[in-house]
Amino acid sequence: MRTVRLSQTISPFGVGAIVDVMGESLMGVDISQWPYERTVRVESKRLEERLGVQELRSPPSVPAKPSTNSPGILYQRFPRWLFCQDCRRMHHYRTQQETGQPPQCGQCRGKLVPMRFIAVCATKGHARDIPWDKWAHSAPESEAQRRCHDHVLNFDTAVRGNEGLSGLVVRCLTCGASRDLGDLPSRKALHRIGVTCTGGQPWQHNTPPCDDPLEVLQRGATNVTLADTTTALDIPEPSGAARDIAAEVHQHRNFEDVQSAPHGPRAAVLIELIAEDLGIDESQVRQALDGDPNEVLRESRRGLLSDEWDAFLEATGSTDGPVGTPDFVISATPFTRPDLDTSPVTAQLSEYIDAVVLAHRLREIRVLHGFRRYTGDADLVDVNLGRRGRGRWLPAVESFGEGVFLSLDQELLNEWEQQEEVQARVAVLESRRRRSIMGSRLFEATPRAVLLHTLAHLLMRRLAFSCGYSSASLRERVYAETTPRAEAGLLVYTASGDAEGTLGGLVREGEAPRLARTLVAAIEGAAWCSSDPLCRESRGQGMNSLNRAACHGCSLVAETSCERSNVLLDRVLVVGDDNTPGFFQKILEAIRAETISRSRRLTDD
Structure with missing residues (x-):
């Protein structure tokens, strides 16, 4: 034992x-x-x-x-x-x-x-x-x-x-x-x-x-061993949830037999059997058979994130306090409180933030599909290599925690990501992602996706000083899809198999005015790195050069905290430089102006 x-x-x-x-x-x-x-x-x-x-x-x-x-x-x-x-x-x-x-x-x-x-x-x-x-x-x-x-x-x-x-x-x-x-x-x-x-x-x-x-x-x-996992939050069941036909076909007990010999003598019989078991047409089975298994998993994960995005947004329209289920307790909270924080910087920053939601209790479920060896583009080894005598099942674990959800203003974000300098800088990362051996496992590098991913890292690094959890206990979820609808948010949360995940420290840091001060500190801290100017001016860092201005001194977090392997990060998109405007560049300028003004007042006194 x-x-x-x-x-x-x-x-x-x-x-x-x-x-x-x-x-x-x-x-x-x-x-x-x-x-x-x-x-x-x-x-x-x-x-x-x-x-x-x-x-x-x-x-x-x-x-x-x-x-x-x-x-x-x-x-x-x-x-x-x-x-x-x-x-x-x-x-x-x-x-x-x-x-x-x-x-x-x-x-x-x-x-x-x-x-x-x-x-x-x-x-x-x-x-x-x-x-x-x-x-x-x-x-x-x-x-x-x-x-x-x-x-x-x-x-x-x-x-x-x-x-x-x-x-x-x-x-x-x-x-x-x-x-x-x-x-x-x-x-x-x-x-x-x-x-x-x-x-x-x-x-x-x-x-x-x-x-x-x-x-x-x-x-x-x-x-x-490169594990292939899916992580999801236990949210209220969405109304009218669509079936993922491709995922159901790929997980059917007879799918591997058909896939190994799609034109064999038994293929037609097995396809008919799968269609009958799932209550679908044989054409849908053949369509799933021709699809890429990796793309099927990616679509399933996108659907899970979209459902969570909707669940968090529902809380912003409620004024009755915490809502949800026993394992998903959330409530909306203001980003700033003028009676507690009179700083002009936080007032200006509030224009960039659309909503803040406190997750008082979360239930996270992690599922293992299989694993790869040697490279990220190797064949996926299924988690079940034996004969499937019973219905398809997968190993999973659940853990409980708390978190803070933050969404950005869509109008300002759309205006920023349409700028040519921003698109050109991110296009470099996207081209590298496509050529990378692990590119199929990563999200598409779009301006909002890289921005939100980097911002989540900066927040986690800053929150680790004040929330009471270790930096390795914090995790991220990024909501950055552009189709079929626009998403622009992130969740910093903690999940543990014991009581450590629900101590209340992270939710407390999400309340006004603490979150605004933390975000200001994160933006100000992103303006410099102990490895600058090498880090800021870098043309590529990390695995397959999938990072730009991001290193261990400024943006990287523990491997257990990042859902995207610590790649596709660039703090220049947050604070800007001489060639590329950052989303929070004006906030950084306001922070510096306020610092200079405060210094002058202290000198005069």
Whole structure:
């Protein structure tokens, strides 16, 4: 029995991901091997309909000190090649040898630790152990080394004491064959010695072989597992919610069989069966079959955000106090209060803000669809790799929290984003997004989207000083769609599996005049960075140069806080520069003018 937090079973330690527990390396198996009867139903009708699944289920929570009778989910040891920290003997640990305890060396009883490297399929997301016995014998120097079969391996340092990977050697004690790890990370290193992809995941058996190339990664690398998740808030059910036919078809238990052979002899029968089960026409099934699965997920997520936008706007028209449901309690609040704040800057800033909504209680649900390996454009590995005997379901976790919703004035925003200088600057980011290996997972870079995303980061960094939550506890949701209707808002919120998410500190910071002062401080802080002028004048930063004026000194936040991987950020769009007007540039000028005026008054006094 090992323990991880319940929320971590979705990400970062969900299906297909590696988790290090006290020196042991384990990988989560797919949900077909989860104890379904012991999982817990997560109720969210809106999310189930949008994703086209029958239900969402969460692993069971267990006591702080679990026993062998406590319910849990299965993780498998990976990699299975281990070495002893004392005698350096290597062992290939098999499932039959598992005792439930950390493995020990059979020679000296020392602790066995996992090898650092694994092999992944760069296209289809498969993973396997590196066959170290084959690697050690891949450069034989004698006939005896070529014919060696009784492999006894040691993982040691080179005699010459070379630095880096070339100083690490896998050596066969039987025949003396050895090879260092210097060439291991190079492209197609395993292909050159005849190692091929097994065509499956480490916990799968008898899978058909795969012809795609293998690449070597460190088991702790971030691109070993790139989780594909959807996050949604539990809001009141929208009236007349439209069905997402494409999502329902893609999640049907027979869809994969049709997709693998769309013109095969069984395709027509399966298409008819899917149409009958879902109550739709066969033409709709064929249309969904021709669609891009990634685009289906993106459309589902857009629909979820649009529903949330409508739910927050409904609160702005209510004067009866908090409205909503027990898990979605919101209320509108003024942005400024002249009786508490007489600053001309905040009065001018109020013209840019359309509405402020306090979320006293939120329920967030995160769902895992699958994962990718190596690159963001690799094939999606489904979260369920077994036979689907029951209706389609997905793993999910729920958490509770609070937040502050802020929307911008649409008229001022439309006027700003139509300027040629703004569009030209954002067009650079959009062209890079399209060429990026992770571009399909990101939102379209439009002026309002980049502006709101950057503003959310600036607010989170500033709120972390005063709201009582750590910076890693804050999260964002950006509402920036332009079609079929215009959205221009952001939500800064916190969500936790315990009471920490509802302490009230974030809602308190959303009340007037605190929010106005925080926003003024965020705008003023965005005008400079400790890395300026390099940061402000940068032509590209971050992964694939998907950021402009944004770095760790001014705009980046914790990876758990950003829903867009800390890319597509540019604080110049917020405060402006000599070439590009910022949306809040006039506010920044007013802040500076007020500061100068205050300094002069103090000097005169």
